[in-house]
Amino acid sequence: MKELVAQQLVKYLERRGVEHVFGLCGHTNIAVLAALEKSTIKFVNVRHEQIAAHMADGYARAKKTTSVVLCHVGPGLTNAATGVANAALDSIPMVVIAGDVPSHYYGKHPHQEINLHADASQYEIYRPFVKRAWRVERPELFPEIIEKAFQLAENGRPGPVLVSVPMDIFSKEIDVSLFEKQNYHTKTLHKPSIDDETAKQIIGMILRAERPLFYVGGGIMLANAAAELKELVDHLSIPVAYTLMGKGAISDDHPLTLGMTGFWGTKFVNDTCRNADVILALGTRFSEADCSSWESEYTFNIPTTKLIHIDIDPNEIGRNYPTEIGIVADLKQALTVLNRVAKEMVPRGRQNDELKQQIAQYKQEFRKSNEEHIRNNSYPIRPERILQEVREVLPRDAYITTDVGWNKNGVGQQFPAYEASTILTPGGYATMGFGAPAALGAKIAQPDKVVVSLVGDGGFGQNPAVLATAAEENIPVVWVIMNNYAFGTIAGLEKAHFGTTHGTVFQRDGKPYSPDYASIARAYGIEGVKIQSAEEFKPALQRAIESNKPFVIDVEMLNVPTPTAGHWNIMDIYSPGKKVHHVSVNI
Structure with a gap:
């Protein structure tokens, strides 16, 4: 019996227990999308492939499984690259299935192919950061390759892999026995221990x-x-x-x-x-x-x-x-x-x-050192107060995603985590734009848990189209936009060492500028609130969580540095011997 490769791929994913595929359409992958229509697997549609990769990353972390991304040739693959690289540096298992140019057009530079240095070589773009990149040269090889892809992504040090598939191969018929043969291979490898x-x-x-x-x-x-x-x-x-x-x-x-x-x-x-x-x-x-x-x-x-x-x-x-x-x-x-x-x-x-x-005394003293900031009723609000009130409102088992900047650094230093795997943050790659879509993936993976994304205005502004997916799928994530009208951490760094904030703060006609993210949320069909005072924030967060709907809270925050007694030697590169870190940047 023969069947299209795309149809057999979907059945293979079902047998592996895959429940969601994250991605975006293109002319090279619609054979797979058509097969997914009749599947138990939910295709999660996005507006940008970086969103798909970050969602898949958050999903894999929260569900403790291998996630799957489906993308298109050329720009689809490169759009997803940042999110896939982030997963690679944080050891997150992920299988990326990418449409590729037709195999019979090798060397002709067909539509959207990347071939400046070699024909039919788009898979090589991912080589520096995936565990392995395959290009499927013949349809009968695909079943073995996809089996190897999952095994490699999940075992040893986990990480993403790429399977690049020429679009004509998706539409080729092969004998179903080639896929059925993979059923006999173990799906779980025994892992090494110590004697x-x-x-x-x-x-x-x-x-x-x-x-x-x-x-x-x-x-x-x-x-x-x-x-x-x-x-x-x-x-x-x-x-x-x-x-x-x-x-x-x-x-x-x-x-x-x-x-x-x-x-x-x-x-x-x-x-x-x-x-x-x-x-x-x-x-x-x-x-x-x-x-x-x-x-x-x-x-x-x-x-x-x-x-x-x-x-x-x-x-x-x-x-x-x-x-x-x-x-x-x-x-x-x-x-x-x-x-x-x-x-x-x-x-x-x-x-x-x-x-x-000794540890208890240290923790008590550390909390006391932040009390003044937590009680401060000024507006824009202190970041320490935001973190404190988020922790007070959330259940112990809630999931938090961060982006980069105060939300990431402050969470690491000051925000108590009570259960493993509930803090999802971009570690090795420190990717701006991770937090907002990763929260969607985490909520899909853990629908019964509260999921809050702490992101800066710079990070949220990277891909606000996450709101379209949230609205379409009714994914009840709460985004808290810690808005300091700047790429705040870098602004504080540049100000400390070079006396300027050029290129790091958001201004219009010389005045601080920010889009009204609450209004943007409402335009997408999502509830949004723009906080006007420090006292408004905690009740707004409580209401957002209780609504069980996608919800954006835009809260202005002072651009002050995360306190640190540590060391990073980039400071010595900028200001040798001066022990300078970051400074506040007033908006």
Whole structure:
């Protein structure tokens, strides 16, 4: 029996359990769209392919699954590229299926082909950031390729892959047995663990240490290992610091949780890490911002501090710091063994009440340092007040997406996360424009959870067409636009080092300018509120959540820098020896 490749592709995705495909139409992929019409799979239509990729990214994080993006040749593929690259740097599993030029037109430069350096080579655009890029050369090869694509995206260090399909191949008939053959291949690979001898060595080093510390990254969430982490922390009474991507791996109200490290970290957290004698690092790549540009006087003093590093990706072990013990393993498997061995070596566990008291005192002092800003009734509103009131209104298990700027940096430093995987932020690529569409993907993945997107006016302005998809699909996300009339963080950076804000603030006729995003929302058929005073914000947010509809809240915010005691050596590039960070920019 024979059937069109496009039809068999959709049936294959159904068998894999795919429930949503995110994308945008084009003449190269409409055979797949036509097949999706009769499918249980929901096609989520967007107005820009970057939106599709970010939605798929948020969906994959919230649902803990591999997401699927369908896009068009040429500009469709390049429009999606930023979102796919963001997923790559944050290790998010994603399969991108792209229409391509007809195979019989190779070399003729057909409509929308990119071929300045080679014919039929659009897939090469993605090579620098996807785990693998395929171009399907013959229809009978497609079933094996799509099976390999999912397996590679999901295993090892997860990440996106690209399958570029000439449009004529979508419309070719092949024997259904070629797809059915893939049913016999396992859909779940067993992942590597650690042996007891290695686990005893690790636990032994931790027990002998005077100031041991756990340092956790986003790999904990990718491995779904938060429960195993908490079990080990509780049994051994070890403090935990985290990366930006690791926020939520252990609850911020846990008595042994320190907080985020690096440039946006606090002095207490950074000093605790720097003075540790043994660090067990779990699922982190030790990125620049988290590690204060790897300069030993700020956050980590390795190798004076002995490092044990467990990660699924061997490339990350020893990349930025020398490692005493390096283990390639799945974190859930590894922590399961470590827990068992720790209970064998220390059956009754350990307690460190003095350390818990120190951490509690630090947290109390940190909260107190923000009280003045939180109580401030001036308008434009203080960002600290926005974050505080959002936390007060939201349930503990709500999802937050951020963009870049105060919303991302402030959330990492000041916004308590209580459950793993509920803070979705663009980490490695730090992509402006991520937060607003990622929230739609998260809400589709978790329809029973509250989803709020904290974004700046610069980030929301990147792709306001997210509102069209929200309206069409009735996706009840709340967007809080922290509006400072600027690319605020960069404006503060430029002002501090060069004395100007040229190209970073939004003005019209010399006065601060912003579109009325509440009115824009209403034009899309979505409720929108423009806040006029600090006291209006919290009730408006409560009303937005209770409405269970898409809702935009435009709130003016002071353009003040996120406080930091950390270090990022770009400051030394701009202003050598001056220890200058950011300054406020008045609008």
